[in-house]
Amino acid sequence: MRTLYHHWLYPGARLARLVLGEKGLDAELRVVTPWQRDESFLALNPSGEVPVLMEPDGSVVAGAYAVGEYLDEVHTDPPLLGADPLSRAEVRRLTAWFGEVFRRDVTEPLAGEKLLNRIMGGGAPDSRALRAGRTNIHIHLDYIAWLTQSNRFLTGPRPTLADLMAGAHLSLVDYAGDVPWEDHPAAKEWYMLLKCRPCFRSLLADQEPGLRPAPHYANLDF
Amino acid sequence: MRTLYHHWLYPGARLARLVLGEKGLDAELRVVTPWQRDESFLALNPSGEVPVLMEPDGSVVAGAYAVGEYLDEVHTDPPLLGADPLSRAEVRRLTAWFGEVFRRDVTEPLAGEKLLNRIMGGGAPDSRALRAGRTNIHIHLDYIAWLTQSNRFLTGPRPTLADLMAGAHLSLVDYAGDVPWEDHPAAKEWYMLLKCRPCFRSLLADQEPGLRPAPHYANLDF
Incomplete structure (x- = not known):
């Protein structure tokens, strides 16, 4: 196994x-x-x-x-990187964007402070970090909306590693209840498509004792 | 072009x-x-x-x-990632190690504080960061020595993306004069092999006006 x-x-x-x-x-x-x-x-x-x-x-x-x-x-089916070198480069650019820029701007100041820091036994969340994360997230949700203007997913009609990296990060911030979905309907629509996929089920079942997720966290219709 | x-x-x-x-x-x-x-x-x-x-x-x-x-x-010649999926996974693991762990532990606290911060017009280097970087670098040079025990380069007889990522970071720290080569002869031997390659020439010619490199920075026999 x-x-x-x-x-x-x-x-x-x-x-x-x-x-x-x-x-x-x-x-x-x-x-x-x-x-x-x-x-x-x-x-x-x-x-x-x-x-x-x-x-x-x-x-x-x-x-x-x-x-x-x-x-x-x-395991080549389904392909998650793209069919040619330039498509793969674009998937890799966005995977790094969410894995590095979104992480620094949003995941660490929000989920890092509210969830990880608490489980590791740290003190109260740093309010300056929370404020920064809550400001920064709007830029990223706008960027998702811009990327998905003419596509269902970030780089085309099917999800790639970039969508999954974005979903991996956003789902943590969403667990903490810090994604302003109502202000970003296009990003919400993209996330809803991602959240409905079978691969997301295991993540939506995450529940840390003593640290409950936001009420809508596991709802497919949120 | x-x-x-x-x-x-x-x-x-x-x-x-x-x-x-x-x-x-x-x-x-x-x-x-x-x-x-x-x-x-x-x-x-x-x-x-x-x-x-x-x-x-x-x-x-x-x-x-x-x-x-x-x-x-x-451009497949020479290959920089490895011949099969597991070899490529090892090259990618080490590429990320130097690109993320070494960066956080060593490059940012040393080259970031002494070079980038200065060029950006920041204040004096943070002495706590410098101390941390100068402690951390020993672990990484020991790791390079361990990896190159039975190979000329980090994962085999030829350099890969992992060696180049390690060289990209170490050469910056070396510009700042902060690599304790004398305490780490095996890591020094590996770096000497890398430094002699034609690809390194352009990096060794880097000279920022007003921010001179350590005297041995461009020497192939240092």
């Missing part, structure tokens, strides 16, 4: 779950707490980060970038 | 220069200052970051991840 080492609060590990889901691949999910040093896990991935994928033969693939590309190379 | 929009202080743009060099591809280099908002450049890459590659037909590829993968797909 394939094993995915993950933690629900890590966007890269959420991406790996979404890619497995889109590809129709089963995996046993094992929870790792990356902020607690675990020597046996560090032997699998020296950075200590999730996701780490272990194939049935014991081969190990570590990190969101490596796992996404690897699964798309080995 | 191919054009690369870059800035010498951005590791991702240094990576793009190294990949072009390894592939033997010419490109006109155009300098962009990513911290100054330039509308015409934002039209090419909404994140405002370098590198951005423009092909002779006007096609645009933006971001270090997309540019590295794109150039390796379109």
Whole structure:
């Protein structure tokens, strides 16, 4: 059996779950707490980060970038990167946009402060970070609206790694109740399409004891 | 003619220069200052970051991840990612290690504080950041030594995208004079091999007026 080492609060590990889901691949999910040093896990991935994928033969693939590309190379149906080098470049640009820029601008100041920081036993959320995240998110939701003007998904009629990376991050911010969907109907429509996909089911079932999601988090019609 | 929009202080743009060099591809280099908002450049890459590659037909590829993968797909000789999916996964894991973990642990606290911050007109370097960077770098140089125990380069007998990403970052920290090479002979030997490659020549010629590199920066025998 394939094993995915993950933690629900890590966007890269959420991406790996979404890619497995889109590809129709089963995996046993094992929870790792990356902020607690675990020597046996560090032997699998020296950075200590999730996701780490272990194939049935014991081969190990570590990190969101490596796992996404690897699964798309080995399990080609459906393709998640695009049909030609320039299309793949555009998918990779947007995957990095959500994985790096959105992360810094929105996920860390909002979900990082409200969820991860709390689970790690940190203090109250930093109100300046929350304010910054709540301002920044509008630019990103406008950008999603702009990208999906003539397409159902970010780069075309089918979701790619870029949509899944965006969904991995936005679903965490949505868990914290911090996505102003009502101000962004086009982004909401795109997210609704993504949320209805079978690959999203496992993410929508995430529930941390003592840290309940926003009431609409798992609703497909929100 | 191919054009690369870059800035010498951005590791991702240094990576793009190294990949072009390894592939033997010419490109006109155009300098962009990513911290100054330039509308015409934002039209090419909404994140405002370098590198951005423009092909002779006007096609645009933006971001270090997309540019590295794109150039390796379109110009396959020499291959920079590996021959099979698991080898490529290992190259991508290490590329992300240097691009994300090394960046956070070493490049930002050292080169970021001493070089980029100064050019952007910031104040004196944060001494706590410098101390952290100078402690962290030992772990990374030890890791390079461990990885190159049985290979000339990080994942095998030839350099890959991972070596180039590591070199893109380390060369900046070396410009600032903050790599303790004498304590790490194995890492030094690996860097010497990399530094001697023709692709490195353009990086070693980097000279910012008023911000001189460490005396050994461009020496092949340092």
